[in-house]
Amino acid sequence: MxxxxxxxxxxxxxxxxxLGAAGSQLSTAPVETAMPGSFGGNRRPGLTGWLAWTGRxxxxxxxxxxxxxxxxxxALMLLFLLSLGAVPGSLIPQSGTxxxxxxxxxxxxxxxxxxxxxxxLFHVYGSAWFGAIYVLLFVSLIGCIIPRTWQFxxxxxxxxxxxxxxxxxxxxxxxxxxAAEPEQVRETALAVLKKRRFRAHVDGDAxxxxxxxxxxxxxxxxxxxxxxxxxxxxxxxxxxxEGDKLIVEGDGFSNTLTQYDDFKSGNLFSDDDLVPFxxxxxxxxxxxxxxxxxxxxxxxxQADITYSVGAYGKAEKHTIKVNEPLEIGDSKVYxxxxxxxxxxxxxxxxxxxxxxxxxxxxxxxSNVTSQGAIKVLDGYKNAQGVSEQLGFAALFVPTYxxxxxxxxxxxxxxxxxxxxxxxxxxxxxVNSGIPQNVYQLVTKNLKQFKDxxxxxxxxxxxxxxxxxxxxxxxxxxxxxxIKEWAGFQVVQQPGTTWALAGALTAIFGLAGSLFIxxxxxxxxxxxxxxxxxxxxxxxxxxxxxxxxxxxxxDLAALVHDRAPTKTDGGSTKSDTGSPTPGTASAKSDQDxxxxxxxxxxxxxxxxxxDTGSTTSETRSPTPGTGSTKTDDDPKxxxxxxxxxxxxxxxxxxxxxEGAEK
Numbered sequence: 001m002x003x004x005x006x007x008x009x010x011x012x013x014x015x016x017x018x019l020g021a022a023g024s025q026l027s028t029a030p031v032e033t034a035m036p037g038s039f040g041g042n043r044r045p046g047l048t049g050w051l052a053w054t055g056r057x058x059x060x061x062x063x064x065x066x067x068x069x070x071x072x073x074x075a076l077m078l079l080f081l082l083s084l085g086a087v088p089g090s091l092i093p094q095s096g097t098x099x100x101x102x103x104x105x106x107x108x109x110x111x112x113x114x115x116x117x118x119x120x121l122f123h124v125y126g127s128a129w130f131g132a133i134y135v136l137l138f139v140s141l142i143g144c145i146i147p148r149t150w151q152f153x154x155x156x157x158x159x160x161x162x163x164x165x166x167x168x169x170x171x172x173x174x175x176x177x178x179a180a181e182p183e184q185v186r187e188t189a190l191a192v193l194k195k196r197r198f199r200a201h202v203d204g205d206a207x208x209x210x211x212x213x214x215x216x217x218x219x220x221x222x223x224x225x226x227x228x229x230x231x232x233x234x235x236x237x238x239x240x241x242e243g244d245k246l247i248v249e250g251d252g253f254s255n256t257l258t259q260y261d262d263f264k265s266g267n268l269f270s271d272d273d274l275v276p277f278x279x280x281x282x283x284x285x286x287x288x289x290x291x292x293x294x295x296x297x298x299x300x301x302q303a304d305i306t307y308s309v310g311a312y313g314k315a316e317k318h319t320i321k322v323n324e325p326l327e328i329g330d331s332k333v334y335x336x337x338x339x340x341x342x343x344x345x346x347x348x349x350x351x352x353x354x355x356x357x358x359x360x361x362x363x364x365x366s367n368v369t370s371q372g373a374i375k376v377l378d379g380y381k382n383a384q385g386v387s388e389q390l391g392f393a394a395l396f397v398p399t400y401x402x403x404x405x406x407x408x409x410x411x412x413x414x415x416x417x418x419x420x421x422x423x424x425x426x427x428x429x430v431n432s433g434i435p436q437n438v439y440q441l442v443t444k445n446l447k448q449f450k451d452x453x454x455x456x457x458x459x460x461x462x463x464x465x466x467x468x469x470x471x472x473x474x475x476x477x478x479x480x481x482i483k484e485w486a487g488f489q490v491v492q493q494p495g496t497t498w499a500l501a502g503a504l505t506a507i508f509g510l511a512g513s514l515f516i517x518x519x520x521x522x523x524x525x526x527x528x529x530x531x532x533x534x535x536x537x538x539x540x541x542x543x544x545x546x547x548x549x550x551x552x553x554d555l556a557a558l559v560h561d562r563a564p565t566k567t568d569g570g571s572t573k574s575d576t577g578s579p580t581p582g583t584a585s586a587k588s589d590q591d592x593x594x595x596x597x598x599x600x601x602x603x604x605x606x607x608x609x610d611t612g613s614t615t616s617e618t619r620s621p622t623p624g625t626g627s628t629k630t631d632d633d634p635k636x637x638x639x640x641x642x643x644x645x646x647x648x649x650x651x652x653x654x655x656x657e658g659a660e661k
Contacts, residue, residue, distance in 0.1 A: 039064075069136070070143030078137040079226075085133055089124035092116065096123060096264060125237065138230050145223045152216050160199060163206035163522035167538035172549040174537045174556045180563040182533050185525035188562045189537075192555060193521065206524035215542070218512025225506035232495035232502060239273065240493040241265040248341045248358050248485040252280035255331070255490065275329040275492065279307035279318075284484040286338055288412050296367060296412050303335050303486045320488075330492050337487030339363050339370055342396055342419050343479040346376050349472040354379040354390075358483040361396050362439050367409035370396045372439045374421070374476075375428055382425070383472040389428045391441045392476060395420040407460075419478045422458040423449040423469060449473065518542045521555060525563075532566055535559070 039060020043053035068074055093101035102122050106113040120127030167173060178185065186207050193200040193209040200209035243260035245253050253259055255277050287300040302321045308314060309328055320326050326333040339361060346355035354376055361370035376390035399411035400418040407420050427445040429436065436442055449457035449469055459467040461478035468475050519541040528534045537559070539552040 069140050075140040081133050085130050088121045092121050141227050159201050160208040160210035162203040162208055163524055167536045170538040170540050172539040172552040176535055176565045177532045178563040179566040182525035185563045189523035189559050192558045205526050206522050209521045212516050212518035214512050215516040215518045218509040221509030222506050225502040228502035229499055232499035236493045236495035238266040238268040241269050243490045246487050247281045249483045254278040275331040277309045277328045279305045284486045332491050334489045336489045339485050341483040341485045343481045345477040348380055348474040349383045360485045368398050368412040369409040373441045388425050391424040391428055393422045419461045
């Protein structure tokens with residue numbers, strides 16, 4: 001039975017030299033270069049010499065910096081910096097997303113705000129430093145992936161390199177002697193390796209085979225996927241558009257810039273990129289939990305619409321729900337918010353209707369307590385016949401708590417709706433040319449209505465009730481009809497499909513590069529000095545792994561079945577001495593035939609076997625210990641297991657007189 005020892009390689013440098021091309025090109029990673037010295041070399045005298053030296057120096061440094069930029073180490077550093085740079089974009093308000101929050105942050109942080117502004121932290125994704133990292137990462141990946149791809153294509157078109165001179169220096173190794181002809185062994189090994197999906201060919205006296213190309217393919221796919229994701233992200237940011245629109249039941253929307261309440265777009269987006277479509281909100285349905293800890297939680301939240309594509313498209317019905325948008329071309333219409341729009345009627349002192357419509361109010365809590373403004377801009381004249389504008393500050397609760405005296409809703413459904421209004425008259429300021437919020441009153445040039453006692457005129461109205469304005473100024477009525485409104489977000493962001501495909505490809509590519517091992521196997525069959533064929537099998541992987549010796553053991557077992565070990569008597573046996581499949585060991589008949597009484601040298605080393613006896617050995621790396629040899633190595637003392645008789649029942653040969661046992 002074979003013995004095993006663990007030792008470090010005796011001559012690593014010599015080993016690499018012996019391997020030659022066999023140990024190279026297991027990866028397409030570029031060779032790291034140390035920090036260079038002078039590229040210009042010796043400088044000749046005169047201006048011409050100085051110019052030539054300067055040109056060589058500049059060109060050399062430029063090449064060195066390019067190699068550093070396109071190295072995988074720098075690419076990973078840039079990817080980390082890009083991720084780190086995106087953190088402020090998530091924690092600090094961004095002007096492109098919510099300018100109001102940016103203004104509030106600046107008012108609240110007088111010291112930090114100027115620093116953040118100079119660093120571009122209020123517009124991270126459009127800042128110069130973020131763009132520089134993005135471009136450098138893009139260039140680094142491109143410069144890294146192109147040469148590696150061509151190199152890998154060359155490897156696929158070529159053949160596995162020939163066997164090194166010393167196969168026994170490789171991490172996994174097996175050998176035995178057989179009566180089969182060398183050509184027969186090579187043909188058998190070639191068939192076995194091809195059956196195991198190795199790329200194999202006969203090179204001289206050995207068969208060279210290689211497997212695991214998918215590892216490098218996965219690595220290249222991962223980096224290509226990163227490039228695709230970067231392009232898709234940049235494309236989406238440059239050509240994206242995002243707009244919000246509040247629509248009351250019965251109203252409609254057309255996808256034009258003038259129809260949006262709020263609109264943002266990328267730098268390269270144009271009006272012609274808008275998808276032509278329109279839709280009408282027929283009804284909004286919202287139901288809520290009545291009891292339990294989830295009281296008030298929405299159960300149904302959907303908007304029923306009819307839409308058409310193009311100017312003369314056929315109207316179609318559709319229901320938009322949360323996370324179930326309407327998709328029209330490259331645009332997606334999301335349902336993002338909901339509220340109430342009480343219908344109010346305002347009359348002048350003569351009873352003429354000067355305002356009648358649903359007024360959308362904005363929710364301020366989860367129970368849809370809402371506030372807003374009612375603005376009568378035209379058509380109103382006071383008791384003296386002078387044209388004025390009216391404004392009413394409105395607060396609406398869908399479920400009023402009786403007896404509480406507070407205008408806060410107790411439930412989001414319309415159980416007990418109440419509208420609180422406070423009246424103003426004068427100039428609303430809408431004609432000044434300065435934009436203002438439609439949900440707020442600018443009271444600078446307004447006067448409040450007061451009752452006969454001089455108190456501010458305000459009232460809490462139930463559906464159908466009316467508040468009279470003093471001095472014949474008219475009235476305001478809270479109609480019994482209460483409409484609902486829905487907020488929609490129309491998003492058009494190209495490149496999302498490519499980004500998803502890139503992300504999935506990156507995951508599969510990374511998995512392949514991590515779990516697939518690229519390895520090479522050589523089988524050498526040569527005729528020894530005594531005329532017996534010596535078979536050697538060895539394997540080499542890109543990284544040390546216990547699976548390589550196991551695989552080599554399986555392959556050796558298959559080859560050994562057709563080219564079994566030759567015994568001293570001239571016969572061959574395939575049931576003993578063959579490498580056990582799934583293990584990194586190969587046994588010979590001579591090793592298995594050793595008796596328990598085999599003497600041991602005083603230094604603890606086992607004696608050498610008889611001249612002419614057959615040996616079989618394998619070597620495999622043991623994690624954390626280096627390489628492992630399984631042969632009659634004189635450096636390792638015999639163990640008890642090594643002296644047991646073989647199970648084959650063959651009597652061990654009797655040593656000649658004077659020979660070591």
